[in-house]
Structure formats: C-alpha cells, structure tokens
Amino acid sequence: MLRRVIAWLSRRFWVAAFVVALSLHFYPRIHDLVLGVEVTPPMRGYAVALRSGCFTCHGPNGTGGVKNYGGEDDEIPGFAGGTPMMWAKSEFELQEYILDGAPARKRGDPRYKEAQRKQLIAMPAYRGHLSPQEVDDLVAFVRATSGLIVPADEVAAQGQELAYKFGCFQCHGPMGARGSSNPGSLKGYIPGWWSNDFHDLVRDDGELRGWILDGQIERLRDNPIARHFIEAQRVYMPAYRDFINDKQLEALMGYVRWVNNGEWQGKPLALGH
Numbered sequence: 001m002l003r004r005v006i007a008w009l010s011r012r013f014w015v016a017a018f019v020v021a022l023s024l025h026f027y028p029r030i031h032d033l034v035l036g037v038e039v040t041p042p043m044r045g046y047a048v049a050l051r052s053g054c055f056t057c058h059g060p061n062g063t064g065g066v067k068n069y070g071g072e073d074d075e076i077p078g079f080a081g082g083t084p085m086m087w088a089k090s091e092f093e094l095q096e097y098i099l100d101g102a103p104a105r106k107r108g109d110p111r112y113k114e115a116q117r118k119q120l121i122a123m124p125a126y127r128g129h130l131s132p133q134e135v136d137d138l139v140a141f142v143r144a145t146s147g148l149i150v151p152a153d154e155v156a157a158q159g160q161e162l163a164y165k166f167g168c169f170q171c172h173g174p175m176g177a178r179g180s181s182n183p184g185s186l187k188g189y190i191p192g193w194w195s196n197d198f199h200d201l202v203r204d205d206g207e208l209r210g211w212i213l214d215g216q217i218e219r220l221r222d223n224p225i226a227r228h229f230i231e232a233q234r235v236y237m238p239a240y241r242d243f244i245n246d247k248q249l250e251a252l253m254g255y256v257r258w259v260n261n262g263e264w265q266g267k268p269l270a271l272g273h
C-alpha cells in the first residue's frame, strides 16, 4: 500500500516538475509574446556584443577610449562618431573585421602586418564563434551606433545632432533602436522609435510634442493602468520644456519621425572615404 502511494506521489511529482520546468523555459517567450515586446537587430547585436566581449576592447557601448599602445592614436577605435568610415570600405569589410580580425584587403598587405606586429592589442577573429545571424546583428548594431546614417533633410539632421547632445540615445538606444531595461515599466524596457512601441505611444504630433516637452502624455496619464506603470517605472522620460526652444523641438520631432519612417534601413553605410 505504502509503496503504491509513494509510486503515485513520485509520478505526480515528475509530472508537476516537468510542467514547472516547461513553463519556466517558455515563460520569457510567452511573456514577450503577450506584451508584444519589440526586438530590433541592433538591440540583438548589442546583446551579442556584450556577451562576446566587444565592449571590453571597444569601450562602453562601443564608444572607444581603450588604450592600445602602438595602435592608431594609441587607442582601440570605437564604433561611434563616424569611426568605422576610417577602417572599412564596405559593410562586408565590417563583417570581415568581426570574422577574421581585419578585411582580406588589409591582411594581405605587408605594411598592415608590420603595423599589427607593433601594436599591443589586436582585433580577434570570431569565425566559428558566431552564427551568421549574430554577425548580421553585430553589423546592425555598428551601423546604428556609427553616426553615419544621417537624414538628407536639414531640419531632421539638426534633430539628430540635438539627440546626441541631449542624450536621447543613452536611453532610447542607438538611433532609437530601443533602450535598456526599465524596472517597473509595463514592458520592462525603454521604448524605441522604430515600430510598434512608438505607434502605441505616439498617435500624432501633439503626443510626440507632449513626450518631449513634458515627458508624458494625457492619454496615458488619464488611464489608471498606464498611470500605474508610469509611476512605477524607475527610468522616466525627462521633460525638456525648459531646456529646448521651439526650433529645437521641431528638429527633434523631425528626426524621430525620420527614424520611424525607416526608409534609411536598407541603405548601405557611407564607408571608405
């Protein structure tokens, strides 16, 4: 009798354990699906860069500044401020940097080999350590961080410079490709400007203006559930009202709209000048 009870219990236990393990395994995906969590290639690339050690050499978020004795400017180049333009002639060469440590064009050049011997730290070859998808995502991250994708429209281009100046990308990710974690917020992260999150949060220019000037909008403030998350979130959208003038507001709006329009996405980076 006892043995039968134990057998019954242990069967139940394994079934229960299996169900718990399964739901724990799928929980993040179900959670993301239900909430409509937005994923962009640069954000995936950021995560790959973080776990691949790229930032240990290329500086926090790829902003450079790490010493490299004997290297160009005695520093490891970053990905920001137009830097990739001085190193690669095409996006394919960016991939070659990641996969082989440098483009074939350079690796075959004796002067390059000599210069490499004289520098303390070399770019590692990641071939065999990254999937093709991970390499694409890394390139998408480098693209968005590079500062080399600039609107043709003058007002929107000024908006981009202001976005750097006011630190918008610190929170919203490179080119607004989605920001970092934000504990207490509805989706758990700072929304980006690329797709659904933006369309949920910004219905028209009035709301876009509201976000930038006041850090919040009436439609959400009046909704008790949204209000709960607005108050619970730890990182909030700052109100720029007292810090920008009308012209700057228009420029920032023009830039955010241009990013959201996404026309630039398929265009290759202007490299190799």
Ligand code: HEC
Pocket: 049, 052, 053, 054, 055, 056, 057, 058, 068, 071, 076, 077, 078, 079, 083, 084, 085, 087, 088, 094, 097, 098, 102, 121, 122, 123, 124, 126, 138, 142
């Ligand atoms: C051990 C240090 C180190 C690590 C780790 C590293 N790099 Fe580099 N990387 C370098 C150095 C040094 C250069 C300059 C290469 C040269 O001298 O030709 C470089 C150059 C580059 C370049 C071209 C220059 C530029 O800044 O645009 C790219 C792109 C690049 N690395 C991407 C990456 C990515 C992506 C990762 C992670 C997957 C990574 N690197 C990891 C050291 C590193």
Ligand code: HEC
Pocket: 162, 163, 166, 167, 168, 169, 170, 171, 172, 182, 190, 191, 192, 193, 197, 198, 199, 201, 202, 208, 211, 212, 215, 216, 230, 235, 236, 237, 238, 240, 252, 256
């Ligand atoms: C300190 C971090 C931080 C900075 C800096 C910041 N934002 Fe935000 N922003 C947020 C957060 C958090 C939200 C979401 C707020 C909410 O849901 O209540 C947000 C929301 C927004 C939204 C609403 C829609 C969306 O998808 O993001 C826009 C548009 C926006 N910010 C634009 C900007 C601009 C333009 C700048 C620079 C002038 C900027 N933000 C600077 C944190 C920041």
